[in-house]
Amino acid sequence: MKTCLDxxxxxxxxxxxxxxxxxxxxxxxxxxxTGVMGKLLNISFDMSPPEVSQIVYSTISEITKIKDPYFKExxxxxxxxxxxxxxxxxxxxxxxxxxxxxxxVAIAGNIIDLGINRKMGDVKTEIFSALDSPITINxxxxxxxxxxxxxxxxxxxxxxxxxxxxxxFIEEIKKKKNPRVIFVVRGGPIINDATMDDAKFAGMExxxxxxxxxxxxxxxxxxxxxxxxxxxxxxxxxxxxxxxGNYESLSEEQKNIFFLLKAKCQIVAxxxxxxxxxxxxxxxxxxxxxxxxx
Amino acid sequence: MKTCLDxxxxxxxxxxxxxxxxxxxxxxxxxxxTGVMGKLLNISFDMSPPEVSQIVYSTISEITKIKDPYFKExxxxxxxxxxxxxxxxxxxxxxxxxxxxxxxVAIAGNIIDLGINRKMGDVKTEIFSALDSPITINxxxxxxxxxxxxxxxxxxxxxxxxxxxxxxFIEEIKKKKNPRVIFVVRGGPIINDATMDDAKFAGMExxxxxxxxxxxxxxxxxxxxxxxxxxxxxxxxxxxxxxxGNYESLSEEQKNIFFLLKAKCQIVAxxxxxxxxxxxxxxxxxxxxxxxxx
Numbered sequence: 058m059k060t061c062l063d064x065x066x067x068x069x070x071x072x073x074x075x076x077x078x079x080x081x082x083x084x085x086x087x088x089x090x091t092g093v094m095g096k097l098l099n100i101s102f103d104m105s106p107p108e109v110s111q112i113v114y115s116t117i118s119e120i121t122k123i124k125d126p127y128f129k130e131x132x133x134x135x136x137x138x139x140x141x142x143x144x145x146x147x148x149x150x151x152x153x154x155x156x157x158x159x160x161x162v163a164i165a166g167n168i169i170d171l172g173i174n175r176k177m178g179d180v181k182t183e184i185f186s187a188l189d190s191p192i193t194i195n196x197x198x199x200x201x202x203x204x205x206x207x208x209x210x211x212x213x214x215x216x217x218x219x220x221x222x223x224x225x226f227i228e229e230i231k232k233k234k235n236p237r238v239i240f241v242v243r244g245g246p247i248i249n250d251a252t253m254d255d256a257k258f259a260g261m262e263x264x265x266x267x268x269x270x271x272x273x274x275x276x277x278x279x280x281x282x283x284x285x286x287x288x289x290x291x292x293x294x295x296x297x298x299x300x301x302g303n304y305e306s307l308s309e310e311q312k313n314i315f316f317l318l319k320a321k322c323q324i325v326a327x328x329x330x331x332x333x334x335x336x337x338x339x340x341x342x343x344x345x346x347x348x349x350x351x
Numbered sequence: 352m353k354t355c356l357d358x359x360x361x362x363x364x365x366x367x368x369x370x371x372x373x374x375x376x377x378x379x380x381x382x383x384x385t386g387v388m389g390k391l392l393n394i395s396f397d398m399s400p401p402e403v404s405q406i407v408y409s410t411i412s413e414i415t416k417i418k419d420p421y422f423k424e425x426x427x428x429x430x431x432x433x434x435x436x437x438x439x440x441x442x443x444x445x446x447x448x449x450x451x452x453x454x455x456v457a458i459a460g461n462i463i464d465l466g467i468n469r470k471m472g473d474v475k476t477e478i479f480s481a482l483d484s485p486i487t488i489n490x491x492x493x494x495x496x497x498x499x500x501x502x503x504x505x506x507x508x509x510x511x512x513x514x515x516x517x518x519x520f521i522e523e524i525k526k527k528k529n530p531r532v533i534f535v536v537r538g539g540p541i542i543n544d545a546t547m548d549d550a551k552f553a554g555m556e557x558x559x560x561x562x563x564x565x566x567x568x569x570x571x572x573x574x575x576x577x578x579x580x581x582x583x584x585x586x587x588x589x590x591x592x593x594x595x596g597n598y599e600s601l602s603e604e605q606k607n608i609f610f611l612l613k614a615k616c617q618i619v620a621x622x623x624x625x626x627x628x629x630x631x632x633x634x635x636x637x638x639x640x641x642x643x644x645x
Binding site: 062063065066067069070073076083086087090091094095097098102 | 356357359360361363364367370377380381384385388389391392396
């Protein structure tokens with residue numbers, strides 16, 4: 058999907074948030090905000106929001122010389138998610154529909170905000186309550202069918218912390234026909250998105266081949282990722298795409314994709330015909346965008 | 352209070368909202384947004400938010416040649432408020448503390464959003480429920496004391512519709528020592544703020560002298576209002592200031608002011624040490640900003 062003007066206030070909110078994380082110096086906040094506004098004045102609306110977002114965060118990095126302002130927060134997100142791993146694993150093992158429950162866990166991982174200001178108890182409550190909440194667009198049965206025929210799956214990760222829950226889902230996927238799974242992380246730090254370090258911390262290589270995509274956008278911009286990743290995207294039988302950023306950047310691709318995400322803003326919610334906050338497990342047909350579940 | 356960078360995303364949200372009211376043409380939306388962003392890049396942070404807001408809305412008017420995009424909505428706000436007048440009047444007359452209830456009605460008028468998309472029943476429910484809700488900063492007793500000594504009151508209005516509830520409050524004020532009350536409206540159209548036409552529709556001249564302030568900011572910028580208004584501000588015994596815009600533009604004035612408002616954004620709520628949505632009846636001491644109620 059394309060960037061729209063409604064994204065602008067959101068980009069500026071994000072910019073100010075990260076500026077405040079980096080420094081208390083209001084002069085630098087001002088320099089960052091005007092720098093980003095200057096860039097936004099000249100962006101092309103043919104780009105997807107994650108592509109513009111990459112420009113926004115790169116501008117912030119250029120001004121502040123800080124490449125990874127969310128470094129500490131990501132560590133905390135990983136740590137908190139790992140604390141829930143074993144309990145969720147047992148819950149999945151004891152379930153009558155372990156694959157579906159593991160998928161819900163993976164979506165829940167995108168639903169919760171593992172921000173450092175929340176208490177561990179709250180995060181746990183949120184995850185477990187998300188597991189019982191409805192999935193607004195639910196194409197799980199199609200996913201099960203597709204899985205039977207998929208020998209190679211490209212799994213596009215989203216955030217730090219969240220990838221621990223993705224690992225639980227991949228463990229269940231592997232139990233079916235043991236497909237090859239390639240788990241993709243961002244090519245460099247961008248917001249709280251998972252990179253190679255986060256995948257290592259989560260032990261992702263125990264269940265999948267892990268690859269960086271060669272670009273630090275908060276989505277998957279196929280024209281900017283490494284050719285290995287764009288080739289794998291084309292050749293894999295199925296793509297599992299986690300999170301809103303990957304949805305925004307791949308929603309127009311003609312490919313067999315399952316989008317697992319929480320709709321986090323009005324624009325994406327409107328595009329999906331759901332409410333903000335809704336959980337989504339949406340199939341995209343190989344020949345283009347699916348209309349069967351919206 | 353001064354404008355801060357947190358106001359920028361809010362200004363852009365407002366800009367896009369009004370752009371969408373004016374036209375469906377996305378090219379014009381883009382022209383408006385970039386025009387406003389260009390202006391924001393060069394504003395002085397010594398200005399209050401309403402002063403910047405005046406620049407924002409003037410820029411929109413310059414680009415679109417539309418001077419009053421909220422014209423229809425204001426008419427509707429007035430009409431809906433007038434439908435509640437008689438019922439609220441009776442409620443006040445039957446009250447054991449009519450002046451306090453009338454003050455609550457005036458604050459409630461600022462609390463509700465009389466947007467045209469809401470049903471009349473909802474608006475009524477909101478107003479009546481606001482009358483029973485707590486006032487977080489409540490300096491009413493100081494207001495009663497001050498009223499005893501006030502021969503001339505400058506009453507600074509805020510929105511269309513809301514002024515009908517101000518009229519009910521002024522009616523009770525006049526019953527006390529019958530002070531001279533000058534009701535001030537904006538000097539020209541700005542957002543949904545009340546102008547002379549709205550005051551006429553509400554019959555404000557039955558209870559007060561009505562004056563335009565000579566400037567179309569969504570607040571009271573004393574350096575920009577007509578000299579009559581700035582003189583009246585200095586010479587009146589008491590100022591009653593309605594709404595967040597008037598608070599933002601007058602919070603640093605050394606004057607006997609009572610601010611009646613709903614805190615509508617995080618920045619103002621933080622300054623007042625309250626939550627967003629809280630109802631406020633705050634006294635400002637003549638010698639400067641009051642610390643006694645926060």
